[in-house]
Amino acid sequence: MTQVEICDQHVWAALxxxxxxxxxxxxxxxEDCPVWTTEPFDPEYERDWDDTWLAGR
Incomplete structure (x- = not known):
C-alpha cells in the first residue's frame, strides 16, 4: 500500500x-489531497420550502 500525501493547508471545495x-x-x-469533512447546517436558519421564492416556480 502506498502512502498518500496530506496537505499542510487544505484548499476546500464544496462537493x-x-x-x-x-x-x-x-x-x-x-482539492489537493484525499482529505474531506462535513459541516452541519445550522437548523436555526432552515426555512420551510413554501416560504421561499422557489416554491412558486
Whole structure:
C-alpha cells in the first residue's frame, strides 16, 4: 500500500450535501489531497420550502 500525501493547508471545495441520522451537512473536499469533512447546517436558519421564492416556480 502506498502512502498518500496530506496537505499542510487544505484548499476546500464544496462537493455536495448529505443527510445522516436526520441532520443535513455540506461535504467539503480538499482539492489537493484525499482529505474531506462535513459541516452541519445550522437548523436555526432552515426555512420551510413554501416560504421561499422557489416554491412558486
Amino acid at each position: 455536495g450535501i448529505v443527510s445522516r441520522d436526520g441532520s443535513v451537512s455540506r461535504v467539503w473536499e480538499c
